[in-house]
Amino acid sequence: MTVIDGRAISASIRNEIKAEVAKMKERGPVPGLAVIIVGDDPASKVYVRNKGRACEEAGIYSEIIELPEKTEQGELLGIIDKLNARAGINGILVQLPLPRHIDEKAVTARILPEKDVDSFCDENVGKVAVGAPRFLPCTPAGVMELLHRSGACIEGCECVVIGRSNIVGKPMAMMLLKENGTVTVCHSKTKNLIEHTRRADILVSAIGKPKFITGEMIKPGAVVIDVGINRTPDGKICGDVDFDSAAKVASMITPVPGGVGPMTITMLLKNTITAAKLQNDTNV
Numbered sequence: 001m002t003v004i005d006g007r008a009i010s011a012s013i014r015n016e017i018k019a020e021v022a023k024m025k026e027r028g029p030v031p032g033l034a035v036i037i038v039g040d041d042p043a044s045k046v047y048v049r050n051k052g053r054a055c056e057e058a059g060i061y062s063e064i065i066e067l068p069e070k071t072e073q074g075e076l077l078g079i080i081d082k083l084n085a086r087a088g089i090n091g092i093l094v095q096l097p098l099p100r101h102i103d104e105k106a107v108t109a110r111i112l113p114e115k116d117v118d119s120f121c122d123e124n125v126g127k128v129a130v131g132a133p134r135f136l137p138c139t140p141a142g143v144m145e146l147l148h149r150s151g152a153c154i155e156g157c158e159c160v161v162i163g164r165s166n167i168v169g170k171p172m173a174m175m176l177l178k179e180n181g182t183v184t185v186c187h188s189k190t191k192n193l194i195e196h197t198r199r200a201d202i203l204v205s206a207i208g209k210p211k212f213i214t215g216e217m218i219k220p221g222a223v224v225i226d227v228g229i230n231r232t233p234d235g236k237i238c239g240d241v242d243f244d245s246a247a248k249v250a251s252m253i254t255p256v257p258g259g260v261g262p263m264t265i266t267m268l269l270k271n272t273i274t275a276a277k278l279q280n281d282t283n284v
């Protein structure tokens with residue numbers, strides 16, 4: 001059984017990214033990312049800080065725009081419009097969740113599709129769905145990198161995704177399908193979940209329930225990818241998968257923390273580079 005080391009894989013991709021940014025710098029401007037955060041949610045602040053730091057380490061220009069909780073939607077839209085028009089900013093993301101008085105959909109839709117490095121807007125979601133992505137949504141893209149770099153077989157294999165959210169489950173299913181997996185999507189209304197999970201050669205769990213997937217639900221030799229990030233009552237982080245029982249059955253498994261988590265920001269950096277190349281009309 002192999003534990004897929006997301007930290008190590010992420011570090012090697014970040015080295016590749018750093019080298020690519022250095023090459024871009026020789027020819028022209030470095031890629032630029034703007035991150036907007038509204039309010040004081042502590043978890044969001046940590047995520048935003050980590051994104052800024054990751055950009056800095058990769059040589060990517062970043063700008064963090066911190067706005068007070070009471071910011072009006074109109075003001076936020078105006079800020080996005082200005083960033084849309086700035087040549088040095090290739091990617092824009094708004095950290096979610098937003099305060100309740102702001103319409104998330106209206107805000108994410110305001111970002112130019114060419115700068116929507118989270119791949120949240122309808123146009124970019126549609127491009128993923130038809131198999132011609134501009135940007136890949138970061139978390140499922142990170143899962144694909146883990147599968148590729150661990151040598152997991154996707155083509156023709158039974159891939160079961162648990163969770164159907166727009167940011168993880170659905171795009172995950174699309175990406176596995178694009179690589180010729182035979183994909184099943186399970187969710188909270190799925191009957192006999194275990195019958196599906198036990199068929200899976202690749203099982204991706206994105207539910208948000210601690211230790212919900214146990215060893216008996218897993219096919220012997222399966223590759224198990226745990227996207228879940230849950231907090232246990234004693235304050236620790238754990239995944240959706242009961243690691244100890246699952247590790248006895250799986251051939252490869254991602255830990256939490258240290259599996260999918262480190263990949264998400266790495267994929268954001270990759271999308272920012274892609275955005276810069278598309279906007280500066282160089283080879284992608």
Ligand code: NAD
Nearest residue numbers: 139163164165168187188206207208227228229260261264
């Ligand atoms: P979500 O709440 O939007 O979706 C959860 C999904 O789980 C739903 O589609 C629901 O149908 C399904 N579900 C709930 N209960 C179920 C059950 N009993 N059986 C089968 N399916 C069930 O969550 P999300 O945004 O997709 O995130 C899922 C998990 O992944 C969360 O723990 C989140 O913190 C984590 N996450 C991690 C990263 C990362 O970078 N590693 C990124 C995004 C989300």
